[in-house]
Amino acid sequence: MTTTLESRTHAGPQPIPEARNRISLEQSVANTLTMAYRGLLKIKHNPEQLFDVVVQPIIFTLMFTYIFGGAISGDVASYLPIIIPGILVQTVITTSIVTGTQLREDMDKGVFDRFKSLPIARIAPLSGALLADVVRYGIATTITFAVGIAMGYRPGGGVVGVVSAGALVIVCAFSISWIFALMGVLMSKASSVQGISMLILFPLTFMSTAFVPADTMPGWMQAFVNVNPVSHVVTAVRELVNDGHFGVHVVWSLLGAAVIVAIMAPLTVRTYMRKA
């Protein structure tokens, strides 16, 4: 028994899809989300990556509050409204350093060479990795507030103030992570990225209003503290959490975050394409 298959032939030759040099915004977003999912899978398979964002907020909050609470404010309870927003900003921004170091480690493993050969948006491997780290910032934010509340802190801004402050810190940390991503692309070793990032962040976080009011510092330091972007973020978070007040510092913080992303994202992608 013979079976004849009907051959379906088209009138003309099959059209070859047109090769495009540009990827649509929709496709870029889809690629970024895929890469972000990869980042989340990495966290899922290596949960020890979350140790720093879980343990650091607990230790920092306990240590700084109990060490300086009595010495600066007379008692711990009156120091909590000052220190919790400060610790929150410091912890989450410090956590964003990991973005740069992990990026460097990934690039050393050669996985980014594979990504470059794929027909995906050039920004996707970078923005995806940075987007996945937003989960880390969220965990650090939640734990810092939880420890503060357990210690007796009662935010005057209510749920809306706390959630808004958390969102603001996460947005600012995401924008700052682009700076560390650029360092990750530029530098040859993950340890160098971490060391230099810490060297930059250490003065920025301590020479701010995070731990003590600016008026208790010497004049030369106050001048820097008042223009330090970290001080603006800390003040914005403090206003949101303690008073539920959306002030000018919130606007400055968001504007600063937008400017950082607008400058650093293209610069990082360009450097990555040239160096990676």
Added chain:
Amino acid sequence: MTTTTAIGRPSAFDQLAALTVRNLRTSARVPQLLMFSLTMPMAMLVLFSQVFRSVAAGPGFPAGVSYIVFLTPAMLAVSTVMAGTNAGVSAAIDHTNGLHDRFAALPMRAALPGVARTINEAVFTLARAALLGIAAVALGFEFHGTAGDAVAAVLVLVVLAGAMSALFGLIGDRLRRPDVVQFAGMMVMMPLMFVSSAFAPIETMPGWMQAMATVNPVAHATDALRGHVLGTATAGDTAAALAAAIGLWALVTAVPILTRLIRSARGR
């Protein structure tokens, strides 16, 4: 005709000297890390002395003492702890590179690499202390003690450096992964640094923290160093600081020895 020359095994002292030189060279070959470990304590001293100077106006602060005089001896102790974490990471890197496997195959005592690491830490501790001293003087620091106080302070500092090197070296030897060692080191370092009178008077802290400080060798070292700087230290303060550091050192040194004994007993 072949001539065989019997080469005597180098003495333990020669081996130790070779290992110490190797450690010092290794530290010098990573200038970024070297500069970071030497300058970070200075940066902390400058920042903390200015940012937290309002602590001097708070309760429990010793009368007539400026915050820079209060903080400088504490920063000497704290910088020693911070450097200890680097020693732990270095130990882990040596394991990763297979250096310890080579050492194990060499005809030398197992304790020598650890001793060499301690000497290396002591050298860098003195270098850091000198740099910190210069920075502190520039910020208005004054030494109120005697020459004997200065000698005692250096002794306390070097013994503390040895204890920290041994502690973090053990962590590095046990965990063996540099990233894990760095994180574990941070977790150990933070309580050692902060559960003490380093940055603020211990009286202003809660009771549980004060209780923890009584068994913290860094707290004892800080109190002794501060006493020597102010010229108010007693022999008891120095003895307590040395005893706490030596006690920790002995405990940490005993762990690998006990582990080896238990393993060999099980093997029989």
